[in-house]
Structures are given as structure tokens and as C-alpha cells.
Amino acid sequence: MYHVLLALDETESRALAQANAVIDLPESDSSVKASLLHSFTDNPSGASALQVAGVRRAQETLEDAGVETAVVEASGNPADVILDVAVERNVDCVCVGGRRRSPAGKALFGSVAQSVILTADRPVLVAGDGKE
Template sequence: MVRVLLALDDNIPQAHAQTNAVEDLIGGEEGVTVYILHVFSDNPEGASVQQVEAVREAQERLEEAGAEVQLLETSGSPAEEILRHAEEHDVDRICVGGRKRSPTGKALFGSVTQQVILDTHRPVLVCGSTEEE
């Protein structure tokens, strides 16, 4: 059984890149569970994870690929919540998104990605964004 934590924000091209990577990773394997996590930074209207388009699209594609998908939502520090859910669900891998950076900024990952990489013993898959096709 393979368990993957897919941490998505609301950037659709980024979610497509991450979903592509997870589809490649699971490659039709049976017994795969993908936990899709969305961390709300500010949610005064009480939106749910099912209202995030990037999450809905990823869920649909991964279920079509044969994965069991569980949606998770929380608020707080994205890196801390990603790490907490990775531990709680005992995932085998964490998939996070990367951001375009300036030439100088390319030497470092974004703060969330960097914190996740440095503060876990689990493999972390970092995906760059794709252009809409």
C-alpha cells in the first residue's frame, strides 16, 4: 500500500503539475491512497476543501487513475500542517509545489517547501508549475 500526501493551494497550473507527478508516481499501482491537503490561510466565509477548483480537478483525475482519494482541510501554517498531516497519516511521500523564482532565488526553495524538506524524514517530491494546455 502506498500513501501520498498531495499538498495543493488554489493555483491550477501548479495543481496540474503536481497531479501529473503523482499519477506518474503511482502508475496504475493498486492500493494507493492519496491524501489531498489544502491549508486555508484565511477562511472567514468557512469555505470547504471541495470548493477549491484545483482540489476538485486533482481528486477527479487521481480517482480515474485508480487511487483512493481522501480530502483534508485545515488552516494555519502551511508547512507545519503539511508535516503534521504527513505524520498523522503515515504517508510514504509528500508532494509539494514549487514557484518560479528569480535567478538569485533559484538557489533556495520557497519557505514552505524548504521547511517541509528540512523538517521531515519522508521523501518530498517538488513539482514546478506547468503552463495550461
């Protein structure tokens, strides 16, 4: 079983693009398992990951395609959490959502996806932002 960790934020279009990237893997309906991770940076109300639209959308899409899913929630710096969960769950691949950013925006604000790509010790699948 090939285990993929999807690092999801609130954006439904990006979550859908990530789910579709996993569905496009060979034999995804029988040989792929997906852990859907949402990292809360601030969660004073105690929300669960399934209350996040992007997580729900990805789970529905994957399950409709026959992919086994599990939801994981954590809190902390998103890039660090993604890398830690990837190790803890011994996933084969991490799937992150990309988005278009200006060079200045990348320099000023950083990028979770970029940080994961550069520091992960396993393959990273980058899905588009889901926008045409």
C-alpha cells in the first residue's frame, strides 16, 4: 500500500487539485492510502480538521474514487508539522498544494510548500492551485 500525506489548508480548489493528483496515481483505488493533514496555527475554538472545507472536500473526492482516507489534525508551524507527521506515519510521499506567488512574496513571506520540498526526506508531489 502506497501511503500519501496530503497537507491541506482551507482552500477547496487547492484541496481538490491535491486529491485529484492522488487519484491520478497508478491503481489509486486499490493500492493508495491517503492521510489528510490540517495543521492549525491558531485554534481557540477547538475546531476539528473535518470542519475545514478543504479537508472535507479532499476526503469526499478521494473516497468517491475508492481511496482509503484518514484525517489527521495537529497544531504548530505548518511546514514542521507536515514533516513530523510524514515521519511519524512513515508515508511514502507528501502531497502539497502550490500557488502562484511573486518572487517578492516568496522572499518576504516564505512558503510552506517550498520549505517542505527543500527539507523533506521523501518524495514530494506538488499539485497546482486548482485554478484555471
